[in-house]
Amino acid sequence: MLGRTTTRPPLVVAWEVTRACPLACRHCRAVAQPERHPAELTLGEGRALIADVAQAFPGAVAILTGGEPLSRPDTLELAATGSSAGLQMALSVDVGWLLTRETCSAIREAGVGRVSFSIHFPDAARSDRFASTPGFHRAALAGLAELRAAGVPFQLHTTVMRSNVALLPRLHALVGELDAAAADLPEGARPEILVQVDLAGEATKFGAPLDEADRIVAEAVDARAVRLAGLMLLPPWNEDQEQTRPWFVRLRELRERLLGRGVPASALRHLSMGMSHDFEAAIEEGSTIVRVGTAIFGKRETRT
Numbered sequence: 279m280l281g282r283t284t285t286r287p288p289l290v291v292a293w294e295v296t297r298a299c300p301l302a303c304r305h306c307r308a309v310a311q312p313e314r315h316p317a318e319l320t321l322g323e324g325r326a327l328i329a330d331v332a333q334a335f336p337g338a339v340a341i342l343t344g345g346e347p348l349s350r351p352d353t354l355e356l357a358a359t360g361s362s363a364g365l366q367m368a369l370s371v372d373v374g375w376l377l378t379r380e381t382c383s384a385i386r387e388a389g390v391g392r393v394s395f396s397i398h399f400p401d402a403a404r405s406d407r408f409a410s411t412p413g414f415h416r417a418a419l420a421g422l423a424e425l426r427a428a429g430v431p432f433q434l435h436t437t438v439m440r441s442n443v444a445l446l447p448r449l450h451a452l453v454g455e456l457d458a459a460a461a462d463l464p465e466g467a468r469p470e471i472l473v474q475v476d477l478a479g480e481a482t483k484f485g486a487p488l489d490e491a492d493r494i495v496a497e498a499v500d501a502r503a504v505r506l507a508g509l510m511l512l513p514p515w516n517e518d519q520e521q522t523r524p525w526f527v528r529l530r531e532l533r534e535r536l537l538g539r540g541v542p543a544s545a546l547r548h549l550s551m552g553m554s555h556d557f558e559a560a561i562e563e564g565s566t567i568v569r570v571g572t573a574i575f576g577k578r579e580t581r582t
C-alpha cells in the first residue's frame with residue numbers, strides 16, 4: 279500500500295509498464311528490448327498498483343510509459359482501470375504503426391486524456407536514422423493522423439540535442455502543419471488555453487513579455503488545435519492587495535488594447551489573476567478566474 283510521504287501529494291505519476299520497444303533510439307536510457315521482461319508486473323499486479331496510486335494520490339495525472347507501452351497487449355486495460363479510479367490517464371507512445379484506427383478508438387474508450395509522442399527531427403531521413411528504424415517517421419505522422427481522427431488530444435516531445443538544435447525552426451513548422459491539420463477537430467476536442475503575460479519581467483516567472491504579447495496572442499488566435507480563452511497574470515508577491523492592484527489594472531488594459539486591435543472578444547473573455555490574499559482587488563479589476571487554495575485549505579506545509 280502506498281502512503282503519502284510528503285505533505286504535498288505528487289501531481290504526476292509515471293509508470294514504465296514495459297521495457298519492450300521495437301525501436302532503438304540513439305539516446306535510449308530505458309535499455310529498450312524487443313521482448314517484454316519476464317519480471318514485468320502482471321495485469322493483476324498492475325491493477326493493484328493503480329488502485330494504490332488512485333487511493334494515495336486522488337486525481338493525479340498517471341502516465342503509462344515504457345519502453346513502448348503499446349508493446350503490452352493489456353496497457354489499455356490498465357489505462358481504463360486508472361480512468362475508472364479517477365486518475366487522469368495519459369499514454370507516452372513512440373511507435374506510430376501501433377496507432378491504428380482501432381487502437382486509437384480503444385485509447386479514447388479507455389479514457390486516456392492525452393497521448394505524448396516523441397519526434398526529434400523534422401524529416402524522415404534523420405528521424406529514421408535516429409530511431410534506427412526505416413519508416414519510423416512516416417508511420418509517426420500516420421499514427422498522429424489516426425489519433426487526431428479519433429479525437430484524442432496529443433502533444434509532441436522533442437529532446438533538444440546538438441544534432442537537432444539548428445533544426446528546431448523546421449520542427450516548429452512541422453508542429454504548425456499538424457496544428458493546421460487539426461482544423462477539422464470537433465469544437466469540444468480542442469482545449470482552451472490562456473496566454474500568461476509576464477508584466478514585471480521577474481526571473482522566477484514565465485510568460486510572454488509585454489512587447490511580445492501581441493504576437494503571441496495573434497499566434498494563439500490562429501492556432502487551430504487550441505482555443506484561446508484569455509490572459510493570465512502572476513504578479514510580484516505582496517501581502518497588501520492595494521500594491522498588487524496596479525498589475526491587475528495593467529492586464530485589464532492590455533486586454534482592452536488587444537480588443538481594440540481586433541482580437542475577438544471570445545478569445546479574451548477570461549482574465550485569470552488574483553489569489554487568496556488579493557482576489558478581491560483582482561475581481562474588482564475584472565478577473566474572471568482566481569486561485570484561492572490557501573483561503574480554502576490553509577497554508578501549504580513545506581518539507582524541512
Ligand code: SF4
Nearest residue numbers: 299301303306345372
Ligand atoms: S522509443 Fe523510447 S524506449 Fe523505444 S528505443 Fe526510443 S527511447 Fe528507447
